[in-house]
Amino acid sequence: MVGVRDLDPSASPLDYYGSELRRLREDAGLNQAQLGSIVFCTGSLIGQVETTRRVPTRDFSERVDAALGTGGVFSRLVGLVLRHQLPTWFQPYAEMEARAAYILSFQAQLVDGLLQTEAYARAVLAAWSEENLDAKVAARMERQRILDRENPPLSWAVLSEAVLHQEVGGREVMREQLAHLLDMQRRQWVQVQILPFEAGAHAGQMGSFTLLRLEDEHDLVYTEDFVQGHMTANPQALKEGSLRYDHLQAAALPLEASGALIARVLEERYGDQPAPDGREVA
Numbered sequence: 001m002v003g004v005r006d007l008d009p010s011a012s013p014l015d016y017y018g019s020e021l022r023r024l025r026e027d028a029g030l031n032q033a034q035l036g037s038i039v040f041c042t043g044s045l046i047g048q049v050e051t052t053r054r055v056p057t058r059d060f061s062e063r064v065d066a067a068l069g070t071g072g073v074f075s076r077l078v079g080l081v082l083r084h085q086l087p088t089w090f091q092p093y094a095e096m097e098a099r100a101a102y103i104l105s106f107q108a109q110l111v112d113g114l115l116q117t118e119a120y121a122r123a124v125l126a127a128w129s130e131e132n133l134d135a136k137v138a139a140r141m142e143r144q145r146i147l148d149r150e151n152p153p154l155s156w157a158v159l160s161e162a163v164l165h166q167e168v169g170g171r172e173v174m175r176e177q178l179a180h181l182l183d184m185q186r187r188q189w190v191q192v193q194i195l196p197f198e199a200g201a202h203a204g205q206m207g208s209f210t211l212l213r214l215e216d217e218h219d220l221v222y223t224e225d226f227v228q229g230h231m232t233a234n235p236q237a238l239k240e241g242s243l244r245y246d247h248l249q250a251a252a253l254p255l256e257a258s259g260a261l262i263a264r265v266l267e268e269r270y271g272d273q274p275a276p277d278g279r280e281v282a
Contacts, residue, residue: 004235
């Protein structure tokens with residue numbers, strides 16, 4: 001059992017989550033092992049969450065809500081907990097992203113975060129640091145929930161063709177990721193265009209960027225450097241960003257042709273390949 005320590009519920013959303021889990025578990029007359037057996041995990045894991053040594057997932061939160069009859073307390077709280085696992089400089093962007101009516105992104109090297117599979121996201125995040133990797137991946141997956149809302153934002157992504165060829169995480173991860181892009185493209189409010197190599201010089205050569213358009217607030221432009229992200233509502237930046245995005249959409253393949261290119265790269269680059277003895281290998 002993880003040693004009991006005092007928690008300050010006001011210290012962070014994670015501390016509040018842990019203190020509430022301990023309080024409601026004890027009110028139910030359960031020890032950590034007993035609750036763990038009900039929600040299909042170890043008592044040690046329960047203890048780690050209660051003492052903030054482990055970040056809870058949404059699945060864990062839903063199972064705990066059901067076990068303790070909380071009326072969804074932890075399922076509502078876990079979104080805030082996971083958002084606070086994002087880098088401090090990224091959290092304001094994530095908050096505005098969740099409120100946006102239109103999310104227009106250009107990605108030069110990687111699949112847009114809202115469209116990444118869990119395995120692809122894990123490979124991307126692990127490339128820099130594996131510290132708190134599970135929590136970082138869970139936080140990125142949590143961001144994607146905005147696309148599953150009853151009234152989701154329109155998410156339009158222009159991806160450089162290079163994104164399809166940059167092998168992130170290995171062939172199996174890429175196979176799953178490209179198939180996921182095709183699945184997402186079938187959604188009414190998700191659009192994916194590919195900017196082909198044949199487009200040559202283009203308006204996104206300065207790097208990736210995102211435009212957020214909000215209902216009753218200033219629109220925003222978001223960019224990143226190798227240290228942190230930058231978000232601005234500067235009118236001139238918005239004007240230039242919007243013009244650049246219009247040019248990128250015009251230079252990119254139409255939606256149907258973009259899907260066909262994704263499917264072709266999926267089959268030709270990441271499909272099953274024959275081994276030297278002629279057998280099919282993954």
